[in-house]
Amino acid sequence: MxxxxxxxxxxxxxxxxxxxxxRNYIFGVIKRTFEKFGYLPLETPAMEQLSVLTGKYGDEGDQLIFKVLNSGDFLSKTTAADIEQGSKHLTRKISEKALRYDLTVPFARFVVMNRNEISFPFKRYQIQPVWRADRPQRGRYREFYQCDADVVGTNSLLCEAEIVQMIDEVLSTLGMTDFTIKINHRGVLAGIAEAIGEKGREGDICVAIDKLDKIGAEGVRKELLERGIAEPAVDKLEPLYDLKGSNQEILAQLQTLLGNTEEGQRGLKDLQEVWEYLDNLGSDALTTQNPSGQPRLQLDVTLARGLSYYTGCIFEVKVNNANMGSISGGGRYDNLTGMFGMPGVSGVGFSFGVDRIYDVLEELQLFPASSEVGTKVLIVQFDKESERYALPLLQKLRNAGIASELYPEPAKLKKQMGYADQKKIPFVLLVGSEEMASGKLKLRDMQTGEQDELYIDDIISQLKSEAN
Amino acid sequence: MxxxxxxxxxxxxxxxxxxxxxRNYIFGVIKRTFEKFGYLPLETPAMEQLSVLTGKYGDEGDQLIFKVLNSGDFLSKTTAADIEQGSKHLTRKISEKALRYDLTVPFARFVVMNRNEISFPFKRYQIQPVWRADRPQRGRYREFYQCDADVVGTNSLLCEAEIVQMIDEVLSTLGMTDFTIKINHRGVLAGIAEAIGEKGREGDICVAIDKLDKIGAEGVRKELLERGIAEPAVDKLEPLYDLKGSNQEILAQLQTLLGNTEEGQRGLKDLQEVWEYLDNLGSDALTTQNPSGQPRLQLDVTLARGLSYYTGCIFEVKVNNANMGSISGGGRYDNLTGMFGMPGVSGVGFSFGVDRIYDVLEELQLFPASSEVGTKVLIVQFDKESERYALPLLQKLRNAGIASELYPEPAKLKKQMGYADQKKIPFVLLVGSEEMASGKLKLRDMQTGEQDELYIDDIISQLKSEAN
Incomplete structure (x- = not known):
């Protein structure tokens, strides 16, 4: 041992x-919002068949999947030749299961397996950990929670509008006041490529302009040229990096620029419709301004995201007053379940980065005191007699729904107070011989140090009103 | 692909x-109860170091641990000799991590790693999945949730009394009315072994009488004899299988029988003290009777459980009116963290079997309607005009906190109603041309088929009062 x-x-x-x-406070806000919009929870197993995951995340992704060794004598199904062919080959012989790498592939797998029972459009959310054999570094973990919501089986842009609303509501409810929900459309990006004379090259263009924040316009220019985008095209592209004006003014400018490209038209029409939905809904994302005077929803033609996957609107969210990358993102895809032989299921989804939201709330000190639930009052005991006296009081407190503890031993007062202190219990109730005689108990507020002498019923009223 | x-x-x-x-309804009841008693949540990673888990669950347990294959070229650190030695040897060379097998060992590991920051007594609960490479069968899964609460760092029997209270409160809150919390003590079992002339043989005795329910007194007799317990000892043991009378009467009979064994004395003294605590707390477990007329807490000297582990009180819970094994169990242990070189940490813990509780609630039809949260009302749309009319209504409903959906397309009425039906949405709101003209909307109760014509504000009041 x-x-x-x-x-x-x-x-x-x-x-x-x-x-x-x-963390549960954050999850709670997210869940309540998802449910208010008709999304319901799904949970899938931590382990998936390795064959379900392989080939879905590219070669690099495949390497980062944690594989689970077959149970029992796993070598019994291998030959010397298998071993000679090396680790990569051998993996498939000795491992049939793997840990979930994201929530999207398991969701697609679930939809395909339950296609006959599911009523479409199917709105699900899923909040579960995923595992990646990435090199750990600050803010990057091998086990972390994803928090996804997707609706599949409808092309309605109401879904996109509602995603904007859900993001807006979650972040507002968490107390954030300075964030930007960036929106763009894959059609707009394709239209831009066509309009600048590089039709079909939106992939390369996006990879480059996605780095605008990090490497600046000069860096992007260099990369675009390296990727074989012609210099005149790059010249035409650059003015788009900072289109000026309101969202509607930007849409109008794009209309002029992309008006005669088919993809561009499609993108602009979709975006316009999302705006109409939000306008009709009276969405705060349009009407509430950031401290900078901008509405929270911003059309940003430099927003690119993982293009291989998305086909319509794309989203990304930035908290402007915190030192943090994107805390939420998503988009529309055309063919979620095609990987499992079920074509034609389109949908739109997004996710929250809970670790990042946690750090933002800490940085901006936005966690409410009520998110620190825990024991509300500790009864301190001095001897067997005070313990006996305290037991019915403890029961009374708990019957009133107040989280309470009686220190389980007649330890030194200092030790008992230290326990309350370390566990951040806000109130301590002292039951000594004087208190037992009078029935008036000492209630100490651990933050202020103030001490009141009160009957138990008054203590209960006070603690209950504190909770509200 | x-x-x-x-x-x-x-x-x-x-x-x-x-x-x-x-499931979340069950977890919610359990969590709120744990927290009311001062237990706070802990979460540990799904993967632990294989060395942390190995050797803690016996040889058979070691086989059932899911091992995670090292990332990258895992063969690079192996030799031909390693492979020749077979799967068991090779496992240690190609796998360093494994999936959590229970919540107890990770808890012990956490306590040891954080011994200097933890304030003892440390009360934690933990609700997370565990994984076991068991042969799957009805009711036995390879991934299932455990739901543990433990307090370590105190010998106070108040903890045992509070465990009885928590079990009683959780099951009562879930609506169960016919269950028995069985309690016994390791000292009583040791005392019995001594009193019948088989001192130190309580291990064998327990393994046998643990099967009383399954194989009956005759079967147990046979097994005891096979295990080398002398026939006169077995004769003395058998009357204990059905001690008659109240708990206090049973305690008195045991006092006579075990009074002069040291271990028996220790057990009876502890049990007596647990009863005193519960009495002083006014616990329902003593005062509320089952339909059979017995109090919920029952001293049962045939209760054995995993003896190698427990050293004091042990618990097990049976639902009397459902076809199900034990749904909760636990006990006191002396040396939780000794396996990691930190001796002297005693504690007491227990767990709920959530899968079994789920099945019991289904069997007894105890899930409340309110546990079926989800969309409360679906707005049906007929065309673009009714959609536009419906959007502000949708927003009003959600602003009032009512989970609502607008069907995202003007699909056939039958399809939209079918969606509400399959998603068990209790109300549907119909917005046709008549309704738009009058402002009075048709609200259909999907269960009764009744239809009311109401203004949106009245609909909101009605749906909000339904929720309470």
Whole structure:
């Protein structure tokens, strides 16, 4: 039996009580919003068949999938030749299962397996951990939660509008006031490529302009040229990096520029329709302004995202007053389940980056005190007699729904107070001989140090009103 | 790219929306109860170091741990000799991580790693999935949730009493009315072994009498004799299988029988103290009777559980009016963290079997209607005009906190109604030309088929009052 110091795998984390409670606060806000919009929860197993995952994330992705070793004598189905062919070949012989890499492929797999029972449009959300054998670094973990919502089986742009609303509502409810929901459309990007004389090259163009934030216009220019985009095309492209004006003015400018490209037309029409939906819904994303005076929803033609996947609107969210990358993103895709032989299922989805949202809320000090649930009051005991006296009080407090503890031993007062302190219990109830005689108990507010002498019923009223 | 029909690994499950919602209802009741008693949530990673798990569950357990293959060229650190030595040896060379097998070992590992930051007594609960490479069968899965609460760092029997209370509160809150919380003590079992002349043989005795329910007294007799317990000892043991009387009367009989064994004394003293605590707390477990006329808490000297682990009180819970094994169990242990070189940390813990509780609630039809959250009202649309009219209504409903959807396309009425039906949406709102003209909307109750004509504000009031 090993007696060495135990540790946890690189890139994984324990979440202690204080952190779990805060994370659950974020999950709670997200879930309630999803459900208000008709999305319902789905949970899939941590392990998927390796064959379900392989080939869905590109070669690099395949390398980052955690494979689970077959149980029992896994070598029994291998030959010497299998082993000679090396790790990559051998993997398929000794591993049939793997850990979930994202929530999208399991969702597609679920839809295909349950196509006959599902009523479309199917709106599901899923909040579960995923695992990636990435090199761990600051902010990048090998186990982390994804938090996805998708609707499949409809082309209605109401879904896009509602995604904007859900993002807006979640972030507002979490107390954020300075964020931008960027929106763009794959058709607009294709239209731009065509309009500048590089039809069909939107892939290369997007990879380059996606880096605008990081490497600036000069860097992007260099990369575009390296990727074989002609210099005159690059010249035509650059003015688009900072289109000026309101969203409607930008749409009008794009109309002039892309009006005679088919893809461009499609994109602009879709975007216009999303705006109409939001306008009709009276969405805050259009009417509430950031401190900079801009509405929260912003058309941004330099927004690119993973183009291979998306076919319509794309989204990304930036918190302007925090030092953090995108905290949410998504888009429309045409063919989610094609990978499993079920074509024609289009949909639109997005996800929240919960680790990043957590860090933003910490940075901006937006976690409410109420997100720090836990024991509300600790009864301190001095001896067997005060313990006996305290037990019915403890029961009364709990019957009133107040999370309460009685320190389980007559330990030194300092130790009991230290326990309350470390567990951030806001109130301590002292039951000594004087208190037992009078029935008036000492209630100490651990933050202010103030002490009141009160009957138990008054204590209960006070603690219950505190909770509201 | 594979186009074969996708599947999920044997022994794993997808949980669709209806099931997730019901499971979350159970988790919610459990969490709120744990928190009311001062237990706070902990989450540990799905993957642990293989060395942390190995050797903690016996040889058979080691075989059932899912091992994760090292990333990259895992063969590079192996030799031909490693491969010749077979799967078991090779595993340690190509796998360093494994999936969590239970929540107890990760908890012990967490306590040891954070011993200097933790304030003892440390009360934590943990609700997370675990994975076991068991042969799947009805009711046995390879991925299932455990739901543990433990307090470590105190010997106080108040903890045992509170565990009885938590079990009682959770099951009562879930609507169960006919269950028995069985309690016993390791000292009582040791005392019995001594009293019948087989001191130190309580291990064998327990393994045998643990099967009383399954194989009956005759079967147990046979097994005891096979295990080398002398026939006169077995004769003395058998009257204990059905001690008659109230808990206090049974305690008195045991006092006579075990009074002069040290271990028996320790057990009886502890049990007596647990009863005193519960009495002082006014616990329902003592005062509420089952339909059979017995209190919910029952001293049962034939309750054995995994003896190698427990050292004090042990618990097990049986639902009397459902066809199901134990749904909860636990006990006190002396040396949780000794396996990681940190001796002297005693504690007591228990867990709920959530899959079994789920089945019991289904069997007894105890899931409340409110556990079926989801969309409350679907607005049916007929054309672009009615969609436009419906959008502000949709927003009003959501602003009032009512989970609502607008069907995203002007599909056939039958299709839209079918969607509401399959998603079990209780109300449908019809917005046709008449309704738009009058402002009075048709609200149809999908269960009764009744239809009311109401203004939107009245609809909101009605749906909000339904929710309460």
């Amino acid at each position: 090993s007696k060495e110091k135990p540790s946890i795998p690189k890139g994984t984390r324990d979440f202690g009580p204080a952190v779990v409670v805060k | 594979s186009k074969e029909k996708p599947s999920i690994p044997k022994g794993t499950r997808d949980f669709g929306p209806a099931v997730v919602v019901k």
